[in-house]
Amino acid sequence: MSGPEDHVIKSEITRAGPEYGLVKLTPTIVDILKEYGPGAIAGSFPDNRPPPSIKFGVGDVVAVSIFEAAAGGLFIPAEAGVRPGNFVALPNQNVDSAGFITVPYAGAIKAAGRTPSEIQQDIVKAIGNRAIEPQVVVSLITQNTSLISVLGEVNAPTRLTANAAGERILDVISRAGGPKGQGWETWVTLERAGKRATVPFGALVYQPANNIWVHPGDTIYVYREPQIFLAFGASGAQGQFPFDMWKISMAQAMAKAGGLLDAQAEPSGVYVYRREPRELAERLGVDCSKYVGPTVPIVYNADFRDPAAYFLATKFDMRDKDVLFAANAATVDTAKFLQFVRVVIATANDTVVTANNAQILKINLRQ
Template sequence: MSRAIFIRVMLLLAAACWVSGCHYMPTNGPTSSDVVAGQRDPESLPYAMVKITPQIENVLASFAPQLAGGIQGPPPKDIRFGIGDVVSVTIFEAAAGGLFIPVEAGVRPGNYITLPNQNVDTDGNISVPYAGAIRAKNRTPTEVQRSIVDALKNRAIEPQAVVALIEQRTSLISVLGEVNSPNRFPANAAGEHVLDAITRAGGPKGQGFDTWVMLERDGKRTTVPFGQLVYEPKSNIYAHPGDTIYVYREPQTFVAFGASGAQGQFNFEAWRISLAEAVAKAGGLNDSSADPASVFVYRGELPEVAAKLGVDVSKYSGPIIPVVYNINFRDPAGYFLATRFQLRNKDVLYASNAASVEDAKVMQQIRLVTATANDPIVAAYNATLLRNSIKLAP
């Protein structure tokens, strides 16, 4: 085979390789066209492509985690008695000689009698002489006082009653986990927020940016970063009697691949970071290889979120919809969008190579192959020249 014919064959092979995409070439991930086009393999996991726009960011912001999500956040109502609470009852009469105050007690500094402290029994009642069992469970002190007066008004002299909670054993708030003094303490009658309850437990042990708060109420649970309670007051809802607040530490991370300045796993080191901050943490985009228009964020979204993003969720099965977000850093406005787009825990950040980089790899590979194949031809040609020169020598 002549050298010219060999070169033509190699060029034809190179052209075929370029047209087919040269999938055997080394690379750090899929090309931007592969990501945008979707899967070529029908057995691969399907995903949805979503371009980051101001409207998309507004949708995602509306689904940001809120401590009140699924749990009502109004102030708690009046504390009510429960089984086991210790209650004090004091009964007043307008004059001596009535049901409780004898005639000779006129010299006393008040016509009243205080009953021994008693627990709300398992039936939810307390006992008052001459009034019998008075319902106390799930009632406020004022409601119990009114029941006592109604039961005694036909027997005592203008009776009045004062009911006080001596020891609170049921309207409790539990704060557990990574706090300095885990405890179960009585709810504050004046009302308190979740941060107030955590403060009563000594505050979180670690730094707030990697601390999470889980609230459980009436069988429902919701979790938010601790920093959200501090910086977004609407998330710092009221704690209710019976709430369980669990504080734990879990560093938030994301991973970066592709044509970023550095690859690997990175900690947020903040309670939240934007896409722009995440790209900066990963060393920015590689100036010699990255395609600024092909920066992607891989994330699993709930079906209701994906539907709001315009994804046809009927094509997907399972509770999580794989979504790939795309942002264009060739557009100057993309940087503003990146400062608003919030990264989430375990997101995957991928920057694709520019098409020219892949073409250069192909050309480099062709050059390597042709040079390797051409070496024997050059060597044989040089040997022929050497023999001819020896024959021509005098």
């Protein structure tokens, strides 16, 4: 299949399309790329501390129990035997639309956005002068806020209550029944406070740094989209090829595409086309001043005349929808030109032969 010539790509001169940065594969470049996954969750949400304590919200159902050290206080009658125990359990109540609960003799207590211990301290402070050494226990009966949504290609899409002990992404997906499809074609998106990041499901399993703590209010979306790459040029086969695994290297992609054609390919002219974040492009040494937008077109070049390039190709991870292109050798264009010349000469010879044959036929007819 025809395509741009090797020397044209290396000149970084484009005729109609966007300008691009050419980056030659080296050990340093490969190491830099290892730090940048496809929207890696670990990089987008670097604060990997456990989630904060669960706080009450509007609509949560709360229980309040008040203990006193002796009878004769606010809640325990002075007459012995009237009521067993040294506490009173108030009726369960919802946190109202203003974010308050009501406690006798304490009045309205702010509950929304606060932890049980904070509410307990406020109640003790409010009744401390009237009750006998009061102690208060506030507990969450029904959790209607602090929820985690798990949507998409899982066996049981649902909204889950946040676990006070904390859970990671894989734990929450497991609670939702696990993914429906094969792991290598499954993607996971985490959205938190308007920010999102997406990784292949395998990145959560094989790169534990991506399996971060889930916070109340997070949304996890699981979907299926087979990862593919496109192969063109002087390879054994051209077209669209599936990864069939959660990630593949450049070397594996070349093998899937049938390798390089001995009589056609330029070993130093194997390229991978993709767009990279501007920050990464700058680290790769690309002058980004001439590019507009958050991403920069990058063309990676591997020179397989160097035996070490094969080792680099095993460490260079392909990304979904990458384009793998093998340029023709310079001699291929020469061969095409010579073939064209041969066709022209052969056509001219055929015309002469035809004319001679016609002349001979006329002579024979006259005789």
